Amino acid sequence: NILQFKNFRDVLKVNDDLIFYIEEQRVKHSAIVSQWAENYRDLQDSYAYVLSDSFKLGNYPYQYTFTEGEVYLLAQCVEAEAGVYCYESQRYITQVILNRIHSDEFPNTLEDVIYQTTNNVPQFSVAYDGAMNREVRIETLLNVYQVLIHGTDLPDYVLYFYSDKVTGNWVNTLNIYKTLEGTVFAYANI
Numbered sequence: 001n002i003l004q005f006k007n008f009r010d011v012l013k014v015n016d017d018l019i020f021y022i023e024e025q026r027v028k029h030s031a032i033v034s035q036w037a038e039n040y041r042d043l044q045d046s047y048a049y050v051l052s053d054s055f056k057l058g059n060y061p062y063q064y065t066f067t068e069g070e071v072y073l074l075a076q077c078v079e080a081e082a083g084v085y086c087y088e089s090q091r092y093i094t095q096v097i098l099n100r101i102h103s104d105e106f107p108n109t110l111e112d113v114i115y116q117t118t119n120n121v122p123q124f125s126v127a128y129d130g131a132m133n134r135e136v137r138i139e140t141l142l143n144v145y146q147v148l149i150h151g152t153d154l155p156d157y158v159l160y161f162y163s164d165k166v167t168g169n170w171v172n173t174l175n176i177y178k179t180l181e182g183t184v185f186a187y188a189n190i
Contacts, residue, residue, distance in 0.1 A: 073114065076132040077132055078094050079140040084140065086183070094148075096158060097113055115128075155177070160188075162184050174187060
């Protein structure tokens with residue numbers, strides 16, 4: 001259908017109607033985006049409530065009583081190590097850090113694991129080079145919460161990860177469990 005207009009006023013009327021429609025859609029879109037953001041905040045608050053009250057969900061054998069600040073610290077480390085779009089690696093890196101907390105080979109607190117040094121060399125360089133000093137994306141935070149509540153399929157003996165680009169380093173002598181999104185997950189002899 002080709003619209004034919006009798007005069008310029010008809011064109012202006014159609015134009016005004018379209019502008020009104022577009023503005024109306026923009027307002028609806030803004031309301032939807034605002035509601036979506038609020039729902040994510042509510043979801044985040046709900047997860048924090050579950051964690052802080054130490055409810056145990058699913059079959060995951062551990063329950064954590066991390067503070068909201070500790071969860072955020074964990075998410076900062078995970079995002080700095082894995083990147084913002086490597087969601088599976090984020091989950092596995094979260095699990096490696098938790099595995100270290102449970103291992104006798106590493107400190108038993110989250111902060112001590114993240115800031116641990118061996119012979120003045122940081123275990124997580126991102127904890128010292130400023131890479132953790134930025135706001136964490138909601139997707140990363142949700143990945144961390146998911147692991148805290150449900151765990152992953154990563155075995156508890158997997159205590160290391162490194163970039164698949166690393167060569168000629170002691171980590172290359174470790175047993176490889178899996179390579180995922182450019183990150184190698186590894187373990188020592190068990």
